[in-house]
Amino acid sequence: xxxxxxxxxxxxxxxxxxxxxxxxxxxxxxxxxxxxxxxxxxxxxxxxxxxxxxxxxxxxxxxxxxxxxxxxxxxxxxxxxxxxxxxxxxxxxxxxxxxxxxxxxxxxxxxxxxxxxxxxxxxxxxxxxxxxxxxxxxxxxxxxx
Numbered sequence: 001x002x003x004x005x006x007x008x009x010x011x012x013x014x015x016x017x018x019x020x021x022x023x024x025x026x027x028x029x030x031x032x033x034x035x036x037x038x039x040x041x042x043x044x045x046x047x048x049x050x051x052x053x054x055x056x057x058x059x060x061x062x063x064x065x066x067x068x069x070x071x072x073x074x075x076x077x078x079x080x081x082x083x084x085x086x087x088x089x090x091x092x093x094x095x096x097x098x099x100x101x102x103x104x105x106x107x108x109x110x111x112x113x114x115x116x117x118x119x120x121x122x123x124x125x126x127x128x129x130x131x132x133x134x135x136x137x138x139x140x141x142x143x144x145x
Contacts, residue, residue: 019081023089027096034130037061041131046124050117053108057121059129060100067094070104071118075111086115090122 034040044059069090073083094101103122108114 023092044125044129048120053113
């Protein structure tokens with residue numbers, strides 16, 4: 001898997017469509033980069049703290065897109081970003097990537113810390129799910145994903 005660098009202007013944060021478009025593009029790139037799902041763990045779990053906040057993300061590279069988030073964000077905005085968009089980012093990524101995704105913030109007071117720890121937890125879950133197993137099999141009892 002290669003690194004992806006995304007560059008955008010600050011004013012993009014004020015608009016919902018470009019943020020969702022970015023998440024859709026990342027999900028599509030993720031799915032394309034994986035290609036045929038063979039020889040990976042498939043499931044991944046990540047926990048990430050940021051100061052007082054702690055988040056958990058669980059991913060199944062299943063070809064069955066679904067997303068559940070429980071971020072518990074209380075503020076309307078983080079900077080110029082509407083907090084309701086954060087769940088939409090996870091959902092858009094999951095739909096485009098074809099993955100089942102659960103992201104929960106387990107605790108935390110600061111919404112910025114809650115959101116950032118959620119994204120970090122997802123990164124850790126993805127890293128675990130795409131780890132090579134050493135074999136070339138499809139990680140499914142059905143033999144297909």
